[in-house]
Amino acid sequence: MEVHLYEQAEELREVGAAVALSANSVRHLQARLNLTEPLAAAAADVDGLVFRSGRTGDVVGRVLSRADHHQRCGAPYYGIHRADLQAILLGALAGPDAGSGVEGLHLKKRLVDIDDSGARARLHFADGSSAEADLVIGADGARSTVRRLLLGYDDAxxxxxxxxxxxxxxxxxxxxxxxxxxxxxxxxxxxxxxxxxxxxxxxxxxxxxxxxxxxxxxxxxxxxxxxxxxxxxxxxxxxxxxxxxxxxxxxxxxxxHRPPLEWWSKGRVTLLGDAAHAMVPHHGQGANQSIEDAIVLADCLLADSDWEGPRTL
Structure with a gap:
């Protein structure tokens, strides 16, 4: 598959603060992307979850110590700065010999429209340029432009x-x-x-x-x-x-947050992560569910005989 990533930012930089990576995503980052060592070097291996009274500090409950989490869940629970996680993922995408550029990564490309009426989907960007693809994956976050174009309205x-x-x-x-x-x-x-x-x-x-x-x-x-x-x-x-x-x-x-969708694909366009199922952050699962989505979608594309031959994403 020939994969192209279109990002509206002018440069890749830290947005937000930090992110919690629980075992349901960490084990995929370790096993599928071979990121065990860089994650361990950049993240804190969290030692369980503690509930406390906000006024007194009294412990209300404890869940899964560090050792329990490793054993029962199969991977660590990490706290990591978003900039560090982004750097690790970018390094995995670029590879060791990429130099200063990353093949297939396009910055300063803010999506404004998708035309899926022809033989391939055509993406239109704010700078007047366009691109074609056999499949468009909208992984553009909680305020997803791709979701709004699919639904025809904003349902936040x-x-x-x-x-x-x-x-x-x-x-x-x-x-x-x-x-x-x-x-x-x-x-x-x-x-x-x-x-x-x-x-x-x-x-x-x-x-x-x-x-x-x-x-x-x-x-x-x-x-x-x-x-x-x-x-x-x-x-x-x-x-x-x-x-x-x-x-x-x-x-x-x-x-x-956004209400659950009965469908999240139409024609050559589909959604991933917060674009598909934006949730409030109280369970720390937004990033983790997005990583799981990516793994499952990759497996589906590789296994689907209807997608034989070269494809551009």
Missing amino acids: LYSGSSAWRGIVPADKLDPLPDPEAIQFWMGPGGHLLHYPIGNGDQNFFLVQRTPEPWSASSWVTPVEREGEHLTMFAEWHPAIVQMISAVPVTERWALF
Whole structure:
């Protein structure tokens, strides 16, 4: 298969903060892409999941220690910076002899339309260029253009929650209980999720339940005032207050999801990952489900006799 990747960004750079990779994706990255060593070098091997009271810090429950996760799930649970994961995947795509360029990767290509009426699908980009393919895979995220073109409308639904995020260096935190675990602190009106990444920093995701409709035109907006995220969490456990106060927080993220689709393919076009099934991040499965999708789709394409011969994706 001749595969081409079209990306709207002008350069590949870190977007967001960190990502949690659970065993259902890690084992594929290890076995299918041979990324065991680079993942282990760049990620934190998380030591279980701990649920705590947001106000008192009392432990509500524990799930799967590091050793349990390795044994029962067949692979580690990793916390990794998105930039590091992207670099590892790009290295796997490029190969050791790629030099400065990556064959088949096209930047500054923002999709605006797909014409699937001819012998091949034609993609039209904002810069006036176009490309043809036998199969188009829309892996363009929660705000997928490909999904909107397939459905004819935008079906995003506000979840009733918004969030702030940040990465805090370990030297800005007093000793945390269970610093090597992924931790979920729960309280009235919100929760905090945090976990370590490869260099020992803590990635946090602070969620406030705000059921009133999201009024902003963008899913991500600048904070209205400095420290706005501290207001409702001021009476929470001191470790939480310290963490969310340690670094500047400049953006607020509305959490959207999309209703399940009865179908996610039409003609020569299909969807993958968040474009197919965008979910809120509370279970840390968005990236993991996308990786599983890619593995399953690759297997289906290789096994399907209807796709014999050279193909361009």
